[in-house]
Amino acid sequence: MAHTDVAIIGGGPAGSTTGSFLRKYGNDLSVLILERDAFPRDHVGESQLPAISRILDEIGCWDKVEAANFPIKVGATYKWGRTEELWDFDFYPLDLFHNEPRPGRYEGQRKSLAFQVDRAIYDKILLDHARELGCEVRETTRVVRILRQGDRVEGLELDTGEVIQARFYVDGSGHAGILRRAMNVSVEHPTNLQNIAIWEYWRNAEWAEEIGVGATRVQVISVRNGWIWFIPLGPDRTSVGLIVPAAYYKAVGKRPAELYEQALQEDARLAGLMRNAMPEGNLQTTKDWSFLAGRHSGENWFLEGESSGFADPILAAGLTITHASAREAAFTILEMDRGADPAWLRAAYDRRQSTRITNHIRFADYWYSANAQFTELQDHTAQIARDNGLNLDPARAWAWLAQGGFIDEELGAGAAGFALPLLKDLGSYLGEVREDNPVYTKNIFRLDLENADVEVRPLYENGKVSRCESYVREERRLPVRFPYDFWLHELRSAPDIDVLKQKLKAYLLRFADPKERSARYLALMPALEAMIVDGWVQASYEEDKPCFAEQFRYAMIHPHSVV
Ligand SMILES: Cc1cc2nc3c(=O)[nH]c(=O)nc-3n(C[C@H](O)[C@H](O)[C@H](O)COP(=O)(O)OP(=O)(O)OC[C@H]3O[C@@H](n4cnc5c(N)ncnc54)[C@H](O)[C@@H]3O)c2cc1C
Missing domain, CATH: 3.30.390 (Enolase-like; domain 1)
Incomplete structure (x- = not known):
C-alpha cells in the first residue's frame, strides 16, 4: 500500500493543473497523479478562452504552451440563428492588435488572447509540467475502485491491485467521474441540453482567417439542424465537429458519418475551406455531456473539471471552467492543510463551481432554445451578469461571458469593468x-x-x-x-x-x-x-x-x- 498527501485521478488538464498548483505553492506535499492512458492521446475540447492563459502563466507553463506554436485565438466568427450574416467577436480590438514574432511572451495584447490547442500535445505539456514540478505521475494506471467509509474516501484501488492511500483525493477523471459516482453524488441534467457531437480531425483545411502571425478566429457555423465548430489546431490540423439535437439524430435515423458529411456540404464557405482537406479517418461521437453535480466536495475529496459538470461546447468554456476549478481545488486543499476551517472552504468551493457551471448552462440553454439574434443573446447575458452582481450593458455582458470573466465574477465591481482580473x-x-x-x-x-x-x-x-x-x-x-x-x-x-x-x-x-x-x-x-x-x-x-x-x-x- 502506497501513501501520498494528495492522490489525483486523471492526468487531463484538471488533474495536471491541480498537481502543478499543489507543488508550486505547497512544496512539502507529495502529489500522485494516476492516469489511465499513455500520453499523448487525442481529446476533444480545443478552443480556449483568455482566462486560461492567466492560469497557465501562474503555474509557469504559458511559455511551454506558446512554444508549441498553437494558433492564437483572437475571437470567434459566428453564423447563427435566422440570418446568413457573419458576426465577429474579438477578445481584443483588432485595430489595436499588432503583429508580434512568435514565440511571444505573456504580456501586452497576449494577456487578452487565447489558444486553440491540439489536446494530444497540450495535455502532455501540462502533465509533463506537473511532473517537472515534483508530482509523481503514473500513466497507464487505472483507478478501478474507490474505497470509502461514509463520506470519507479511504483509498484508491488500481488495476494492478495496489491500493493508494492519501489525505486528500481529487477526481479529475473527466466524463468518467469515477469518484463522483462512487460517492453517489447526485447529478442534474438540464432539460434543453441534449445534443450529440460528431467530429473528425482534418489535414490541410484552409484557415478561415489569418490574423498577424499565427492568429485566427474559430468558426461557429449554424446549419439546418445543428451547428459546426471549425477550430484550426496548427498549420495543417483542424478539428471540425457537428452538434445536433439528440432527438433529431434519433428521428432522422442516419449514420453519424452521413449526417456529418451532409452538414459539411451545407455551408458553402466551410465547403470552400475544406476543398483540399483530408480526414484523418477517425470519426468520433459523444453525447450526454450536460450535467451538474449536486455537490463538488466531501470530507476529504473534491470533484473538478468535467467530473463535476459541463454545459456544452458552445462558447468554448469547458476548459476554462476546468482550469479554474482545478486551481481553486488546489488552493482549498493547501488551505485545509494549513488548518483553516474546512466547512467554509468547501462551501466556497462548491458554490463557486456550481455558479460557474450554472452560468454556462443558462447561457447554452438559451442559445439553443431561442436560436436567437445576437442582440437577444446579449440581453440574456446581461441578465446572467446581473444575477451575478454585475451591472453590465448587453454588449459588455456578452464580452464578460465570452471571455471567461464569469470564472471569477465574485470579486469584481461595476458596470465600467469586468471581473477584477479582466479589469x-x-x-x-x-x-x-x-x-x-x-x-x-x-x-x-x-x-x-x-x-x-x-x-x-x-x-x-x-x-x-x-x-x-x-x-x-x-x-x-x-x-x-x-x-x-x-x-x-x-x-x-x-x-x-x-x-x-x-x-x-x-x-x-x-x-x-x-x-x-x-x-x-x-x-x-x-x-x-x-x-x-x-x-x-x-x-x-x-x-x-x-x-x-x-x-x-x-x-x-x-x-x-x-x-
Ligand atoms: C463535444 C465536446 C466539445 C468540447 N469542446 C470544447 C471546446 O471547444 N473548448 C473547451 O474549453 N472545452 C470543450 N469541451 C470540454 C472539454 O473537453 C473539457 O472541459 C475538458 O476536457 C475537461 O478536462 P478534464 O481534465 O476535467 O477531463 P479530461 O480531459 O477528460 O481528462 C480526464 C483524464 O482522466 C483519465 N481517467 C478517466 N478515468 C480514469 C481512471 N479510472 N483512472 C485513471 N485515469 C482516468 C482519462 O484518461 C483522462 O486523461 C468539449 C467537450 C465536449 C464533450
Whole structure:
C-alpha cells in the first residue's frame, strides 16, 4: 500500500493543473497523479478562452504552451440563428492588435488572447509540467475502485491491485467521474441540453482567417439542424465537429458519418475551406455531456473539471471552467492543510463551481432554445451578469461571458469593468479618456456606503484562500481590495480634487518601477469609474476646479518629467 498527501485521478488538464498548483505553492506535499492512458492521446475540447492563459502563466507553463506554436485565438466568427450574416467577436480590438514574432511572451495584447490547442500535445505539456514540478505521475494506471467509509474516501484501488492511500483525493477523471459516482453524488441534467457531437480531425483545411502571425478566429457555423465548430489546431490540423439535437439524430435515423458529411456540404464557405482537406479517418461521437453535480466536495475529496459538470461546447468554456476549478481545488486543499476551517472552504468551493457551471448552462440553454439574434443573446447575458452582481450593458455582458470573466465574477465591481482580473488586463483600453467618463468630467467625488451590508467572500490568491470583505447593496458588490480599497480609503474624507491628486501621486510613487505605476494607475481609474456607475461614489462637477486629465496620467507614470 502506497501513501501520498494528495492522490489525483486523471492526468487531463484538471488533474495536471491541480498537481502543478499543489507543488508550486505547497512544496512539502507529495502529489500522485494516476492516469489511465499513455500520453499523448487525442481529446476533444480545443478552443480556449483568455482566462486560461492567466492560469497557465501562474503555474509557469504559458511559455511551454506558446512554444508549441498553437494558433492564437483572437475571437470567434459566428453564423447563427435566422440570418446568413457573419458576426465577429474579438477578445481584443483588432485595430489595436499588432503583429508580434512568435514565440511571444505573456504580456501586452497576449494577456487578452487565447489558444486553440491540439489536446494530444497540450495535455502532455501540462502533465509533463506537473511532473517537472515534483508530482509523481503514473500513466497507464487505472483507478478501478474507490474505497470509502461514509463520506470519507479511504483509498484508491488500481488495476494492478495496489491500493493508494492519501489525505486528500481529487477526481479529475473527466466524463468518467469515477469518484463522483462512487460517492453517489447526485447529478442534474438540464432539460434543453441534449445534443450529440460528431467530429473528425482534418489535414490541410484552409484557415478561415489569418490574423498577424499565427492568429485566427474559430468558426461557429449554424446549419439546418445543428451547428459546426471549425477550430484550426496548427498549420495543417483542424478539428471540425457537428452538434445536433439528440432527438433529431434519433428521428432522422442516419449514420453519424452521413449526417456529418451532409452538414459539411451545407455551408458553402466551410465547403470552400475544406476543398483540399483530408480526414484523418477517425470519426468520433459523444453525447450526454450536460450535467451538474449536486455537490463538488466531501470530507476529504473534491470533484473538478468535467467530473463535476459541463454545459456544452458552445462558447468554448469547458476548459476554462476546468482550469479554474482545478486551481481553486488546489488552493482549498493547501488551505485545509494549513488548518483553516474546512466547512467554509468547501462551501466556497462548491458554490463557486456550481455558479460557474450554472452560468454556462443558462447561457447554452438559451442559445439553443431561442436560436436567437445576437442582440437577444446579449440581453440574456446581461441578465446572467446581473444575477451575478454585475451591472453590465448587453454588449459588455456578452464580452464578460465570452471571455471567461464569469470564472471569477465574485470579486469584481461595476458596470465600467469586468471581473477584477479582466479589469486589470483590459485597463489599458477601458481606461482611455472618454467624453462620458465621469472620472474625467467630474471633480467632486463623495463616497456613498449608506445602507450597504458587508459580506465575506473567498479570495484565491498566491496559493491561499483568504476572506475578503465586500460591501453589498442591491446586488452590487464592492470588494475591499485593490484597486477599490484605494478609493474607499481616500474618499472617506471627501477630499478636494487637488488633495486627491496628491494622494494618488504619493500612492503611485511608492512603486519605483514605472511599469508597476502604470499598471496600478490603469487599474485605479476604471475602478473609480466602476464605483461611480454602481453608486458607491457620487460624482459631481464644480466650476473653477480642475478634473483628472490625460496629462495627469502622464505625470503620474513619469513623475519626474515636466508636463
Ligand atoms: C463535444 C465536446 C466539445 C468540447 N469542446 C470544447 C471546446 O471547444 N473548448 C473547451 O474549453 N472545452 C470543450 N469541451 C470540454 C472539454 O473537453 C473539457 O472541459 C475538458 O476536457 C475537461 O478536462 P478534464 O481534465 O476535467 O477531463 P479530461 O480531459 O477528460 O481528462 C480526464 C483524464 O482522466 C483519465 N481517467 C478517466 N478515468 C480514469 C481512471 N479510472 N483512472 C485513471 N485515469 C482516468 C482519462 O484518461 C483522462 O486523461 C468539449 C467537450 C465536449 C464533450
